[in-house]
Amino acid sequence: MTKYKTDMAAVLDICKALADPNRLRILMSLRDGELCVCQITEMLALAPSTVSKHLLILKQAGMVESSKRGRWIYYTLLVDSTQTVPVMNWLKASLTNDNVIKRDHVLLKKILSENPTELCCQQRTTRGREQL
Amino acid sequence: MTKYKTDMAAVLDICKALADPNRLRILMSLRDGELCVCQITEMLALAPSTVSKHLLILKQAGMVESSKRGRWIYYTLLVDSTQTVPVMNWLKASLTNDNVIKRDHVLLKKILSENPTELCCQQRTTRGREQL
DNA sequence: CATATATTTCGTTATATGACGAAATATAAA
DNA sequence: TTTATATTTCGTCATATAACGAAATATATG
Numbered sequence: 001m002t003k004y005k006t007d008m009a010a011v012l013d014i015c016k017a018l019a020d021p022n023r024l025r026i027l028m029s030l031r032d033g034e035l036c037v038c039q040i041t042e043m044l045a046l047a048p049s050t051v052s053k054h055l056l057i058l059k060q061a062g063m064v065e066s067s068k069r070g071r072w073i074y075y076t077l078l079v080d081s082t083q084t085v086p087v088m089n090w091l092k093a094s095l096t097n098d099n100v101i102k103r104d105h106v107l108l109k110k111i112l113s114e115n116p117t118e119l120c121c122q123q124r125t126t127r128g129r130e131q132l
Numbered sequence: 133m134t135k136y137k138t139d140m141a142a143v144l145d146i147c148k149a150l151a152d153p154n155r156l157r158i159l160m161s162l163r164d165g166e167l168c169v170c171q172i173t174e175m176l177a178l179a180p181s182t183v184s185k186h187l188l189i190l191k192q193a194g195m196v197e198s199s200k201r202g203r204w205i206y207y208t209l210l211v212d213s214t215q216t217v218p219v220m221n222w223l224k225a226s227l228t229n230d231n232v233i234k235r236d237h238v239l240l241k242k243i244l245s246e247n248p249t250e251l252c253c254q255q256r257t258t259r260g261r262e263q264l
Numbered sequence: 265c266a267t268a269t270a271t272t273t274c275g276t277t278a279t280a281t282g283a284c285g286a287a288a289t290a291t292a293a294a
Numbered sequence: 295t296t297t298a299t300a301t302t303t304c305g306t307c308a309t310a311t312a313a314c315g316a317a318a319t320a321t322a323t324g
Contacts, residue, residue: 006231006232007226007233008153008230008231008233011150011156011226012151012153015151016281018143018151019147020144020282021144024144037300037301038299047284047285048302049283049284050283051301052302053282053283054282056302068290068291068301070292070300071290071291071292071299071301072291073300082225083222083226086218086221090215090219091143093218094142094214095139095140097139098139099138099140100138101140148311168271169272170270173271178312179314179315180270180271181271181273181274181314181315181316182312182313182314184272184273185273186312187271200271200320200321202270202321202322203269203270203320203322204270204321205271
């Protein structure tokens with residue numbers, strides 16, 4: 001396993017990270033690829049500071065990683081880990097049909113496609129409308 | 133999935149059940165078969181009431197089941213569940229080499245073999261010494 | 265029946281956790 | 295440089311959780 005932490009501590013960090021509905025929703029929302037914090041925040045409808053804390057917990061557990069691009073920070077699943085692969089497989093198998101997760105999925109598609117000017121990530125470098 | 137609970141609630145109950153070191157130790161201790169509460173209590177060196185609570189949480193999460201035999205209550209892993217199998221496989225792969233878990237394993241073998249008269253489960257119906 | 269043993273339930277207490285808002289930080293746009 | 299946007303950090307508060315001891319419950323033994 002990795003360094004620093006004992007195996008127990010590593011597993012425990014993952015289990016604690018999974019032991020919250022909003023963090024499970026975040027993990028499931030990252031199935032299809034990266035999302036920036038503001039998109040996740042929009043989906044969860046929580047305070048940005050709260051979402052930031054959730055993401056930190058997931059990151060410290062080794063479930064996700066972040067990359068900064070311009071003003072935005074994108075989070076992705078850390079799929080190259082011996083820990084996260086079985087965990088995510090189990091979560092996907094168990095939660096894909098959950099109503100909250102399904103609702104999130106629909107909402108996310110809307111957030112990613114429509115992305116109106118009022119929303120965060122308005123001026124995305126790649127393909128956003130630039131009008132304020 | 134099962135009844136009553138949503139998928140999310142079911143997964144959450146499992147994750148919360150796993151998010152405690154003593155409950156992980158209990159689950160790992162049940163790898164090799166059933167144990168009665170007093171044996172688990174001896175291994176963990178916690179108050180019986182605390183162990184009882186941990187076992188209740190694991191049971192309500194669907195990770196273990198109990199069967200009463202005489203004065204004793206034996207707990208076993210619930211291995212016929214689509215939830216517990218992948219979870220336990222992951223735990224076994226991740227925790228078998230952990231030092232605490234290894235120490236528990238040694239201790240449990242001692243508890244199961246020696247089982248001196250002072251200990252709990254003194255007068256086991258199957259093969260215990262009967263002297264008080 | 266009285267006693268000892270095994271386990272659970274209950275009440276209490278200390279700590280952990282999740283939520284928020286305000287303030288700090290960083291980066292891009294005007 | 296000033297302003298707006300994106301995110302994090304910090305402090306606070308309410309709730310959840312883990313531990314214990316005492317008491318209750320159940321079952322076997324004397």
